[in-house]
Amino acid sequence: MTDRLSAIRACFDEWQVDALLLISPANRRWVSGFTGSAAQLLISRQRAVLATDSRYWERAAAEAPTFEVFQMRDEKDAMANFLATAGVQRIGVEAAHVTLARQAALDKHEGFTWVPLPATVEALRAVKSAGELAAIRAAARLTDAAVAQVPRLARPGVTERAVAWELEKFMRESGAEDVAFDIIVASGPHSALPHHHPGERVLQAGDIVIVDLGAQVDGYKSDLTRTFYLGESPEDAFWSIYNTVAQAHGAAIGGIRPGVTGKDVDALARDLITAAGHGDHFGHGTGHGVGLEIHEEPRFSKLAEKTIIPAGAVMTVEPGIYLPGYGGVRIEDLLHVTADGSEYLSAAPKTPLIAV
Numbered sequence: 427m428t429d430r431l432s433a434i435r436a437c438f439d440e441w442q443v444d445a446l447l448l449i450s451p452a453n454r455r456w457v458s459g460f461t462g463s464a465a466q467l468l469i470s471r472q473r474a475v476l477a478t479d480s481r482y483w484e485r486a487a488a489e490a491p492t493f494e495v496f497q498m499r500d501e502k503d504a505m506a507n508f509l510a511t512a513g514v515q516r517i518g519v520e521a522a523h524v525t526l527a528r529q530a531a532l533d534k535h536e537g538f539t540w541v542p543l544p545a546t547v548e549a550l551r552a553v554k555s556a557g558e559l560a561a562i563r564a565a566a567r568l569t570d571a572a573v574a575q576v577p578r579l580a581r582p583g584v585t586e587r588a589v590a591w592e593l594e595k596f597m598r599e600s601g602a603e604d605v606a607f608d609i610i611v612a613s614g615p616h617s618a619l620p621h622h623h624p625g626e627r628v629l630q631a632g633d634i635v636i637v638d639l640g641a642q643v644d645g646y647k648s649d650l651t652r653t654f655y656l657g658e659s660p661e662d663a664f665w666s667i668y669n670t671v672a673q674a675h676g677a678a679i680g681g682i683r684p685g686v687t688g689k690d691v692d693a694l695a696r697d698l699i700t701a702a703g704h705g706d707h708f709g710h711g712t713g714h715g716v717g718l719e720i721h722e723e724p725r726f727s728k729l730a731e732k733t734i735i736p737a738g739a740v741m742t743v744e745p746g747i748y749l750p751g752y753g754g755v756r757i758e759d760l761l762h763v764t765a766d767g768s769e770y771l772s773a774a775p776k777t778p779l780i781a782v
């Protein structure tokens with residue numbers, strides 16, 4: 427945590443601030459270790475203060491020993507105390523997380539400049555430590571074990587919601603502290619909806635079934651998608667899009683190494699899908715960072731031309747093709763960017779056919 431504080435302070439010149447206020451839970455946790463739901467972190471070159479209310483005084487002292495814990499009785503208090511004693515002028519704030527109400531409260535403290543920063547510690551969080559990587563690996567192993575249950579669970583006659591619940595139960599009973607996000611089970615025509623919420627649709631023979639799931643271990647998440655077909659002889663249309671997505675997935679992974687841009691890797695998948703005539707059926711990015719948050723920096727996307735992928739990042743690769751009214755295919759793995767390429771953190775096989 428001391429190293430993380432130093433890394434943040436090393437950005438102050440670039441951000442043109444002499445202190446930073448952090449309120450977003452993932453950023454707070456990353457720099458302090460504090461897991462509670464409410465706190466403000468105030469970091470200057472000399473001091474690191476964690477202000478929280480009485481629900482969390484004890485937990486903050488235990489979890490965040492590198493921070494002075496300020497026992498907040500009301501929000502004004504904490505800020506006034508820090509501002510009065512920290513000798514700072516320009517304070518960076520997380521533009522993506524500060525509400526208008528909070529901005530109005532900050533503006534009441536006169537004589538300070540609040541500097542909205544589009545990103546603060548997100549770029550630092552992209553490179554995972556050994557401890558973070560170990561937690562993600564454990565989450566990925568639980569996810570692999572869960573997806574191996576799909577051929578047993580996804581039977582004609584059961585609902586999407588029932589399959590999602592059994593997968594959640596399996597991961598929690600196997601040691602996950604939580605699911606990484608709401609599990610997606612998208613069957614039949616629903617598989618054409620990339621973020622379908624599982625409902626009462628009953629699975630039937632001949633369905634495509636997309637399962638997208640992840641586990642959480644020590645705050646860190648994993649993310650995996652497999653596409654299945656209920657039956658042994660899918661129509662050519664299924665194989666056509668399945669094989670295109672599989673090729674795009676492999677092409678993108680083959681291009682991952684430190685120093686490439688997020689746009690380069692995205693293009694490796696996207697160009698193949700576009701050449702197959704499905705450019706308009708692949709609306710989302712090719713992948714995203716995963717850590718304390720399920721979607722975090724960096725990204726494999728058309729828009730990521732300035733994003734340099736660093737060694738140590740943990741990324742998904744998840745191209746898809748979605749044909750409205752018919753169905754879709756997505757294949758997603760989790761990868762760790764190494765010095766000269768990448769290594770798989772996911773190990774689930776890609777065998778789509780489920781005999782019914």
Ligand code: ZN
Binds near residue numbers: 638
């Ligand atoms: Zn996913």
Ligand code: ZN
Binds near residue numbers: 649714742744
């Ligand atoms: Zn994902």
